[in-house]
Amino acid sequence: MNGCTVLLVDDEVDFVEVLADRLVARNLDVSTATSGEEALAAARNRTFDAIVLDMAMPGMDGLDTLENLLGINPDLQVILLTGRATLEQAAAAIKIGALDLLEKPAELDTLVEKIERAATRRWSLEDKRIEERVSNIMKKKGW
Numbered sequence: 001m002n003g004c005t006v007l008l009v010d011d012e013v014d015f016v017e018v019l020a021d022r023l024v025a026r027n028l029d030v031s032t033a034t035s036g037e038e039a040l041a042a043a044r045n046r047t048f049d050a051i052v053l054d055m056a057m058p059g060m061d062g063l064d065t066l067e068n069l070l071g072i073n074p075d076l077q078v079i080l081l082t083g084r085a086t087l088e089q090a091a092a093a094i095k096i097g098a099l100d101l102l103e104k105p106a107e108l109d110t111l112v113e114k115i116e117r118a119a120t121r122r123w124s125l126e127d128k129r130i131e132e133r134v135s136n137i138m139k140k141k142g143w
Helices: 013-024 036-045 062-072 087-096 108-141
Strands: 005-009 029-033 050-054 078-082 100-103
Touching: 005 013, 005 036, 013 029, 013 108, 029 036, 036 050, 036 062, 050 062, 050 108, 062 078, 062 087, 078 087, 078 108, 087 100, 100 108
Parallel strands: 005 029, 005 050, 050 078, 078 100
Antiparallel strands: none
């Protein structure tokens, strides 16, 4: 799925750079952030098809970042990565609205598959909202 826009969020700079390079090699359009605050700023300025978010970060952790990202745009598709999530954290992430949760290091093919599924889901939600707007306009006009 060429051109899919992805935001990678992880406080481990080397990890983000290597993963970004690998995803760019798969024809994905990748942006990076190394903190929850940077991720929020990026999400305010650009729409992403998928966000790959580390669960354990200093300061604003993955769950707080997830909640704030969805506050900016409830249609964002967020995949959490974790090296040591508990069952309670995983359940909390899904309850907040995460699309999926993968353990680090995630298999690249699996991650790309999840990103493509997230993009398809986001596009579907966007199409649905556009159809609703058109329908509302038509109703108001009496067409």
